[in-house]
Amino acid sequence: MMARRKNPSGNPNVEDLLNRFAAEEENFLRREFLAPAMRGGSVRVRIGRVACKIQIEPDNFAGWGIFQPTSHTHARLVRRASLSERRTYLDLFPAVRLIVCRRQGNTWLAAAASGGDSRIRIEGMAPLRLAEEIQVFDCVRARYDGSHFWFDELEMRHDPAAAAYLRTALNHDIAPDELERPGLTGEERAVYELNYWESVGEEEAADESGRSPRSPPHRRRSRRLRPGEEPVEADPVRRRLRASLSHAGAQLVDYLERSDSFRVSFRVGERSFTSTVAKEDLTVQVAGICLNGEDAKFDLASLIGVLREGEQNDELYAVGDDGMDEEE
Structure with missing residues (x-):
């Protein structure tokens, strides 16, 4: 048997490396x-x-x-x-705390929150991959694999009421310097301001204040909508759901996105409802009321008529997440 000649330089043998990689490929x-x-x-x-x-x-x-x-x-x-x-996979990578900023197409963008792994620095916003059932201003935990931030879970140590407050404030067009909730972090205020200026619209904000919208005055009153004017909605999903509901006379409260559906909370008159609809065409998957298994015959807009009729006749029975089991 011929002995293998040693590499006098001490560097790895190229042939050995190739053979090792070939074996790993076969494995x-x-x-x-x-x-x-x-x-x-x-x-x-x-x-x-x-x-x-x-x-x-x-x-x-x-x-x-x-x-x-x-x-x-x-x-x-x-x-x-x-x-x-x-x-098991996610635990291999360092955890990073992020604040959900906005949607870009089908991807959520997020900014750094305080805490998390100090070795990872984020400038601006980063895509949050495979994120489900989150909303703008939520504080989440992500894992960074060196290329992507993968959604892990909602940050349980963070007060969820803060995100809910900011969503309500944005929906009512409250200016950033008029936020009154104590305990908001600097990062949360920055993300809110980013969404606020996009929602208001740079041109209208500049017209009202007489200044560049990127340099807002210290105190600025909330913008008042002109007669007949609808609020500008930056989130395309929220805009789509709001349009479908408002066409039928209902008001969007909030929504959660899942892989193939939206869980939509809305108001019809003084009563609140939650339904699950398909992403593709807003066909009802779970109406939230008993429809005798005929949920899929309706879309989000036509469901409102059913709710109004059932409420008038006192025939609404809640099912699903917020009521009795659907099989009962």
């Missing part, structure tokens, strides 16, 4: 792997010490998945990852 093909995936058909995995891009099928999958490699460059989805598997 990779034999095992399933977990990865977060965004729409677009690819994920990043680490084979040995090398980060590799893998094309996945189906290419429209978004979420936490378990994948089986079919080659060194492709993999297919086996199933969605369980909560415990997702937790």
